[in-house]
Amino acid sequence: MKNISLLPHFLRTAGQLTGLAAWQTGRLFRKAAQSALESVQEVLRAEVQKGNAKLVRDFLTNTALPAARTLLLERMTARLLVRLGLRGALASNVVGWILPVVLEQLVKAGRKSGFFDKLREQETVQDTLQRLDELKRATWKRLSPDHGSGAEVLPDDTELPRQLPA
Numbered sequence: 001m002k003n004i005s006l007l008p009h010f011l012r013t014a015g016q017l018t019g020l021a022a023w024q025t026g027r028l029f030r031k032a033a034q035s036a037l038e039s040v041q042e043v044l045r046a047e048v049q050k051g052n053a054k055l056v057r058d059f060l061t062n063t064a065l066p067a068a069r070t071l072l073l074e075r076m077t078a079r080l081l082v083r084l085g086l087r088g089a090l091a092s093n094v095v096g097w098i099l100p101v102v103l104e105q106l107v108k109a110g111r112k113s114g115f116f117d118k119l120r121e122q123e124t125v126q127d128t129l130q131r132l133d134e135l136k137r138a139t140w141k142r143l144s145p146d147h148g149s150g151a152e153v154l155p156d157d158t159e160l161p162r163q164l165p166a
Contacts, residue, residue: 030092032084034145036102039079041074041136045129053128057119060110073099102143109138 044056058064060133080095110116115135117126 002093017151032098033102033139035083036076036080036095036098037106037136037139037143039083040076040099040102040106041132042079043075044132047072048125048128048132051125053119053125055133056088056128057116060107102139105142106135106139108136109142113138116128 044059047053047056055064055068055072062069064072076099077095080099081091084091084094086094091141113135115131115138118131
């Protein structure tokens with residue numbers, strides 16, 4: 001009798017996990033997530049180039065001042081809106097759900113890879129920019145996993161070969 005009571009919880013959890021995996025692998029999600037990741041990356045790189053590496057670290061560790069955090073989020077949102085090319089309520093809805101997902105995965109990837117410790121050690125702007133590129137790649141692997149197949153998503157403008165090699 002005890003096992004039967006656990007069945008609805010198990011099915012609900014399995015359904016949520018399966019739905020999330022199917023949702024994450026959709027083409028529109030990948031395009032929106034990639035645009036959001038690029039927007040976030042552009043803003044963070046610009047801040048590092050201005051000499052604000054500590055602000056970037058504080059933003060990603062959620063210790064930045066509220067005004068600084070708001071300013072960075074507004075810049076990321078503005079860049080994402082331009083990249084998506086949407087208007088009105090649809091644009092704000094898309095940005096409202098994709099940007100937090102991407103930022104959450106960025107922070108998780110940073111914690112897992114030890115990015116924040118490495119950022120404290122690095123003193124040069126070039127090293128910090130290189131670390132941000134590594135973080136971006138790690139985040140993209142979390143957002144668009146290939147499940148060990150080694151397959152990669154090609155840009156839309158890539159021309160595929162007419163015939164597969166023998």
